[in-house]
Amino acid sequence: xxxxxxxxxxxxxxxxxxxxxxxxxxxxxxxxxxxxxxxxxxxxxxxxxxxxxxxxxxxxxxxxxxxxxxxxxxxxxxxxxxxxxxxxxxxxxxxxxxxxxxxxxxxxxxxxxxxxxxxxxxxxx
Numbered sequence: 001x002x003x004x005x006x007x008x009x010x011x012x013x014x015x016x017x018x019x020x021x022x023x024x025x026x027x028x029x030x031x032x033x034x035x036x037x038x039x040x041x042x043x044x045x046x047x048x049x050x051x052x053x054x055x056x057x058x059x060x061x062x063x064x065x066x067x068x069x070x071x072x073x074x075x076x077x078x079x080x081x082x083x084x085x086x087x088x089x090x091x092x093x094x095x096x097x098x099x100x101x102x103x104x105x106x107x108x109x110x111x112x113x114x115x116x117x118x119x120x121x122x123x124x125x
Contacts (some may be wrong), residue, residue, distance in 0.1 A: 001121035002026045002114050004096050009119030012086055016042075020081040020119060022096030034079040034097040035060075035068060035112055038121075045095070047107025051079060058104035063089075086123045093118040 003025040012018050022034060033052045038047040047060035050069040057064050069082045079096060097112035105111040 001102065002032065002098055004098060004114060004116035006094060006096055006116045006119040009094060009121045009123045011124065014087060016086050016123070017082070017084045018086065018119070018121060020083070020094055020096075022079040022116060024077045024079065024098070026077075028125050033101055033104045033112075034070075034072065035097050035099065035104070035107055036079075036081045037091075037095045037097060037107065037112075039054055039095070039118075040089075040092040043092075045082070047112075049081070049106035050099075050107070052104045053102035074110075083121070086121075087116050088123050091121060091123045093120050 005023045008020040032045050033050055035050040036048045037045050048064050049068060050058045051070045051072050055072055057070050067085045071080045095118045098114040099105055099111045
């Protein structure tokens with residue numbers, strides 16, 4: 001059973017950076033597309049970025065383009081979300097999720113059906 005564990009969240013000032021990690025507990029990391037999502041209080045969960053089996057990335061929303069980057073490290077069996085120039089509106093709980101397909105499909109729960117528990121990111125001065 002594939003398991004995902006997020007870490008790296010915390011409190012950061014506006015304009016600051018954080019790097020989130022998504023640890024994948026199975027050797028078949030390379031066979032799954034991994035996506036990063038977030039959910040702010042009172043809002044629906046939204047997909048941010050995805051990285052495919054072949055390390056192609058896909059942005060799902062415009063508001064993080066140029067600020068957030070997704071990378072995969074097979075040796076450590078992890079996927080990372082580097083977040084720069086953070087804004088107060090980035091405050092949310094961040095989740096990674098896996099899709100059994102090797103490509104980055106649309107960010108729906110029908111496609112991404114394995115989820116971590118999330119890590120909180122708070123951007124505040």
